Amino acid sequence: MTDAEIINLIKEEDPRGLSTAYEAFRSEFVHWLMRLQRCGNEDAREFYQAAILILFDNIKAGKLDELKSSLKTYLFGIGKNLVWQRYRTNHRQQVVDAEFYVKNYLLEDGDSQLDQEINLEIISRSYQQLGEPCHELLGYYYFGRKNMEEISAVMGYKNPETAKNQKYKCMERLRKMVFGSIPFNQPQPNPVTEE
Amino acid sequence: MNPNLHDIDLIQRYLDRSLTESEKKNLEERLKNEPALKTMYLEHQQLIKGIRYSYLQQRLQQLRALENVLPEIKGEEKKGKQVWLVTYWKQAVAVAACLVIGVVAYTLWNKPASAEQLYAQYFTPYPNVIEPIVRSGNETLTKRTEAFAAYEAGEYEKAAAFFTELLKEKEEAGMLLLLGNANLKLGRTADARSNFVKLIHDYNDYDNIGKWYLALSYLKDGDLQTAQVLLQEISNSEYSYAARAKKILKTIE
Numbered sequence: 503m504t505d506a507e508i509i510n511l512i513k514e515e516d517p518r519g520l521s522t523a524y525e526a527f528r529s530e531f532v533h534w535l536m537r538l539q540r541c542g543n544e545d546a547r548e549f550y551q552a553a554i555l556i557l558f559d560n561i562k563a564g565k566l567d568e569l570k571s572s573l574k575t576y577l578f579g580i581g582k583n584l585v586w587q588r589y590r591t592n593h594r595q596q597v598v599d600a601e602f603y604v605k606n607y608l609l610e611d612g613d614s615q616l617d618q619e620i621n622l623e624i625i626s627r628s629y630q631q632l633g634e635p636c637h638e639l640l641g642y643y644y645f646g647r648k649n650m651e652e653i654s655a656v657m658g659y660k661n662p663e664t665a666k667n668q669k670y671k672c673m674e675r676l677r678k679m680v681f682g683s684i685p686f687n688q689p690q691p692n693p694v695t696e697e
Numbered sequence: 698m699n700p701n702l703h704d705i706d707l708i709q710r711y712l713d714r715s716l717t718e719s720e721k722k723n724l725e726e727r728l729k730n731e732p733a734l735k736t737m738y739l740e741h742q743q744l745i746k747g748i749r750y751s752y753l754q755q756r757l758q759q760l761r762a763l764e765n766v767l768p769e770i771k772g773e774e775k776k777g778k779q780v781w782l783v784t785y786w787k788q789a790v791a792v793a794a795c796l797v798i799g800v801v802a803y804t805l806w807n808k809p810a811s812a813e814q815l816y817a818q819y820f821t822p823y824p825n826v827i828e829p830i831v832r833s834g835n836e837t838l839t840k841r842t843e844a845f846a847a848y849e850a851g852e853y854e855k856a857a858a859f860f861t862e863l864l865k866e867k868e869e870a871g872m873l874l875l876l877g878n879a880n881l882k883l884g885r886t887a888d889a890r891s892n893f894v895k896l897i898h899d900y901n902d903y904d905n906i907g908k909w910y911l912a913l914s915y916l917k918d919g920d921l922q923t924a925q926v927l928l929q930e931i932s933n934s935e936y937s938y939a940a941r942a943k944k945i946l947k948t949i950e
Contacts (some may be wrong), residue, residue, distance in 0.1 A: 517826050517871070518902060520756060521763055525937050529770050543770065551760045555753050604753050608746045625747020626754060630831075637831070644745050645752040670702045676744055 505573040512561045515646065524554050527577055534578070539585065545598070552603035553580045559607075562647055628679040636672035643669060701737075708738050712745070755831060762824035768940045810948050812924065816916040819941060822878045823906065825849045827871035844872075853879040870900040877910055886914045905931060909938045921949060 503522055511519030528550060535546040557577050560566055569576060584603050605622055629637065635657060642648045642656065650662035650669075659665040707724050710716045716724065728735050810818075830846045838846070844859030860876040863869075877892030893911040897904055912927035924945075931942035 517759070517828070520759065521826050524760055524763060525767065528767070528937075532770050547764065551757060551764070554760065555756055558756060559749065559753060600757055601754070604757070605750065608750055608753075622747050622750040625744055626751035629748050629751045640748055641752065644748045666706075667702070670705055673705065673741070673744060674701075676748075677740055680744065680747070681740055 505569070508573060509561050509566055509569070512558055520554070520558055523557065523573070523577075524551075527554075527574055530574075531577065531581060535581065535585075539588075548598060548600045549581065549584055549603070552600040552607075553577055553584060555600065555604055556580050556584075556607050562645065564647070625676075625680050628676060631679070632672065632676055635668065636675060639665070639669055640672055640676070704734060704737060705741065708741050711738075712742065755829060759824070759826045759829050763826055766821045766824060767937055812916045812919045812921050815945055815948065816913055819945065820881065820913050820917070822848075822853075822882050823874060823910070825875065827875060845875075848875050848879060853882045857883065868899070870896060870902040873900075874903050874906060874910075877907070881910060881914055881917070884917075886918050889914045905934060905938060909942070912942070916945075925949060 503526075508519055508523050508526070511522070513519075531550050531553065532543060532546045535541065535549050536543060539546070539549075541549075554577070557573075557580055560576075560580075566573075566576065571579075587603065587606055588598065608622065629640070632640070639653060639657060642653050643650075648656070650665045653659070653669075654662045654665040657665065659668065707716070707720065711721065711724055728738055825845055825848050828841075828845045830842060830849055840859055841863060844856055844863060847853075847859060848856035857876055857879040860872050860879065864872055864876065873892050873896045877889045877896065880886075880889035880892060890911060893907045893914065896907040897911070908927050908931055912924045912931065915921075915924035915927065928942040928946050932939050932946060
């Protein structure tokens with residue numbers, strides 16, 4: 503399968519995209535990392551899984567739409583960044599799981615004005631408890647990168663404006679579950695289960 | 698328009714970088730001067746990252762499930778790091794124990810592995826990376842989600858019944874692959890074979906995986922000869938099952 507085919511499958515939410523990419527570079531990446539980091543295979547695999555997820559997220563975000571290099575070069579570039587990230591933290595001597603790298607990647611991504619630790623786990627859990635149609639709608643918008651026209655067509659809303667209003671309500675519900683009425687810079691509450 | 702909705706819309710478009718230059722300037726000015734708006738902006742940004750994290754966590758679970766069925770990477774040493782932590786006397790005891798176990802095992806098992814044994818050693822149901830189940834707790838279960846959920850939960854009888862029904866409505870390669878695996882797990886090798894043959898014949902998506910499970914179904918029935926032909930074909934490919942196919946062939950020979 504070519505790089506372009508893998509990228510298209512991932513963009514189309516076809517699960518073969520992720521698994522094909524994972525299998526294609528797995529052995530080479532893990533060996534490379536074991537040599538570079540002098541780490542064990544378990545550690546290297548966590549690294550690799552994080553690198554593949556970041557690649558996946560970048561593809562979904564359209565960052566590889568005009569890719570000049572090969573997918574492999576791009577993936578190994580992500581790997582090198584993760585290695586530097588590892589050097590910058592105090593985790594040199596222990597196995598670090600993939601979630602650690604993924605969280606760091608998300609926190610560093612974009613126009614982040616947040617220095618404090620964000621509890622992504624709490625938001626993720628609350629999002630999982632959000633129920634339908636909110637879970638599906640927000641997923642389409644923020645992860646599937648669908649626009650309101652596409653969402654209203656897929657989910658059967660009257661028009662994009664109705665879908666937009668529903669999205670607003672869903673975000674408000676999630677906001678209440680995560681933050682309640684406590685201001686941003688104070689300790690965050692435990693997730694509130696939807697009644 | 699609800700003023701909050703208007704602001705959220707502005708924030709969203711700001712994050713999407715789709716505001717006009719004047720809208721952007723205006724919003725940045727307001728963010729400096731309106732703490733409530735700034736809070737809304739920061740919270741919104743966090744929530745989006747949390748949603749993305751949730752999706753990446755799901756994908757990570759898929760990768761971990763996939764990793765469990767992939768062949769070991771050549772040159773891998775399980776728990777490699779721990780070897781260095783073992784002191785010399787422990788190593789000596791370990792080597793001696795291995796020798797004793799090796800001699801006993803050689804004496805007891807100095808005969809080729811049977812097809813059934815090979816099947817038991819190598820068969821792991823293919824993970825549901827086709828349509829992973831997201832559980833939010835209050836969704837309405839469709840026949841389709843119930844089918845995949847049953848497969849993930851190891852309820853193969855239930856999954857097979859659902860998949861069979863669903864495939865009558867619409868044929869899908871991924872579902873056919875999982876149905877074959879469910880049938881194989883349940884010992885219905887003839888049904889499983891018919892699923893895998895159809896998968897290989899009618900689709901291009903899972904050829905190599907289909908051949909691998911087809912070979913295992915022959916091993917389960919003790920048909921070494923047919924399994925060998927298929928394994929030979931897989932071992933000559935560049936796919937990840939090649940290494941395992943070679944291992945089985947070596948054992949058979």
